[in-house]
Amino acid sequence: ISAFQETPLLLSDGIFDVTRRYNADTNPNKANLGQGSYRHDNGETWILPSVRMAKEAIADCDHEYLAVAGLKSLRDEVEKLVLGNTAAFKEGRVASVQSLSGSGALMLAGLTLKTSNTNIKTIYITDPTWPPHDLIFRSQGFEVRTLPYYKDHSFDFEAYMDVLKQAESTSAVVLHACAHNPTGCDPTRDQWRQIASVIRERGIFPIFDAAYLGFNTGSVDEDAWAIRYFIDDLGLEAGLCLSFAKSMGLYGERVGLVAFVTQTPDTARAVFTVLEVAQRGTVSTPPAYGAHIANAILGTRTIAEQWERDLITMSSRIRGMKQKLYDELVRLQTPGDWSHIVKATGMFAYLGLTLAQVEYLEAKHHIYMAKTSRISVAGLNDSNIGYFARVLDQTVR
Numbered sequence: 001i002s003a004f005q006e007t008p009l010l011l012s013d014g015i016f017d018v019t020r021r022y023n024a025d026t027n028p029n030k031a032n033l034g035q036g037s038y039r040h041d042n043g044e045t046w047i048l049p050s051v052r053m054a055k056e057a058i059a060d061c062d063h064e065y066l067a068v069a070g071l072k073s074l075r076d077e078v079e080k081l082v083l084g085n086t087a088a089f090k091e092g093r094v095a096s097v098q099s100l101s102g103s104g105a106l107m108l109a110g111l112t113l114k115t116s117n118t119n120i121k122t123i124y125i126t127d128p129t130w131p132p133h134d135l136i137f138r139s140q141g142f143e144v145r146t147l148p149y150y151k152d153h154s155f156d157f158e159a160y161m162d163v164l165k166q167a168e169s170t171s172a173v174v175l176h177a178c179a180h181n182p183t184g185c186d187p188t189r190d191q192w193r194q195i196a197s198v199i200r201e202r203g204i205f206p207i208f209d210a211a212y213l214g215f216n217t218g219s220v221d222e223d224a225w226a227i228r229y230f231i232d233d234l235g236l237e238a239g240l241c242l243s244f245a246k247s248m249g250l251y252g253e254r255v256g257l258v259a260f261v262t263q264t265p266d267t268a269r270a271v272f273t274v275l276e277v278a279q280r281g282t283v284s285t286p287p288a289y290g291a292h293i294a295n296a297i298l299g300t301r302t303i304a305e306q307w308e309r310d311l312i313t314m315s316s317r318i319r320g321m322k323q324k325l326y327d328e329l330v331r332l333q334t335p336g337d338w339s340h341i342v343k344a345t346g347m348f349a350y351l352g353l354t355l356a357q358v359e360y361l362e363a364k365h366h367i368y369m370a371k372t373s374r375i376s377v378a379g380l381n382d383s384n385i386g387y388f389a390r391v392l393d394q395t396v397r
C-alpha cells in the first residue's frame, strides 16, 4: 500500500501555466502579459547594463559556499541602501541575513517570528495579494486572515482600516512597501501615516514585503518612503523582505535579504542568531553568484550609478507603455473608464475583465494574462501595443 494513498491533487500556480501555454503558441502576434518579469522594448528579457558590468568585475569569483548569513558585504550594502540614514542602522539595531530572493525572505521572516517567542499567531495579508503570501505563512502554521484592499479600481482604505483596527497584538501584517501586487494601488502618504498609527496603537507587527524598491518609480529613496516612515519617524520594530529579482533583473539568481529592525542592539544580535538557525534549517546557505553580482553593483560607485540609470530606464518604459495603452483605448473610444491603468503603480495593470473575456483574448487573439485580468505591462512594446489595444477594444464591446 502506497504512502500517498490519500495525497490530494493540488492546483499549480496559474501564472506559471500561462507562460507554459504562451511558449507553446506559435502565432506571431502572441503576447505574454502574464508573469511579472521585465521585458525590454523588443519583447526580450533585458540584462541590465549594470549587471553586465558587475559580471565582468566578478569574472574571477570562486564558487565556494557563502556563510549561513550570506555575503557580509552585500548585507552591509543593502542595509545601507535601504536604511542607511535611519537611527536603527546607525545604532546597530538591524539583524539581517541574505535570502533566497523575496520569497525566501518571507519564509525566514515567518520562521523567525515563530521561533523568537514573539507570540505572533496571526498574519494579515491583503485581499487580493501575491498568492505565495498565503501559502508561505499558512505552511508555517500561522492563521492567515485577509484585509479587504480593492474596490472600484482603487485602494479600499476604509474597509482596510475597519479590519486592521480589529487586529490583536498577537498579529503581524504584511505591507507591500510600494507597487502593490496585483492591484498597483498604493496608500497615499497620509493613508500610510494612518495605517502606521493603528499598527502602533494596536501593537501589530509590520512586515514589509519590498520586491519593487527602485523598480517602481526609478528611485529607491522614493519607493522606501513608507519603510523609513515606520522605522525612523515612528521608531517601530519591523521585518523587511527584500528582493533584487525585479530591480536588478536577477530573477533566477535568487538574491534577497530579510532584515528585522529591533529596539536594541542586543535584541538585534539575538534575532540574528535565530535568523541564522532558520536559514541553516531550511536552505543552509544562500546562493552565491547573484549575491556577488548585486554586491559588485551596490559596492562599486560607477556600477551603482549605472544601476540607478537602469532603474529609470525600466520604470519609465513601463510608465510610458501604460500611457500609450490608455491613449490608444481613449482614441478607439473603448467603452469604460481606463484611467486606472495610468494611475496604477508598478509593473502591473488590473484591467477588470471577466474570466470569459480573458479566456477569449487568449483563445482568439493569443494574448496571455493572469485569469484575474492583471497584465504585466512590461510585456507590451511599440510592436504589439496597437494590436493589443485593438483586440481589447473588440473584446469589451
Ligand code: PLP
Residues within 6 Å of the ligand: 036, 100, 101, 102, 103, 104, 130, 176, 181, 209, 210, 211, 243, 244, 245, 251, 256
Ligand atoms: N512579493 C511580491 C508582492 C512579489 O510580487 C514578488 C515577486 O513577484 C515577491 C515578493 C518576490 O519574488 P522573488 O522570490 O522572485 O524575489
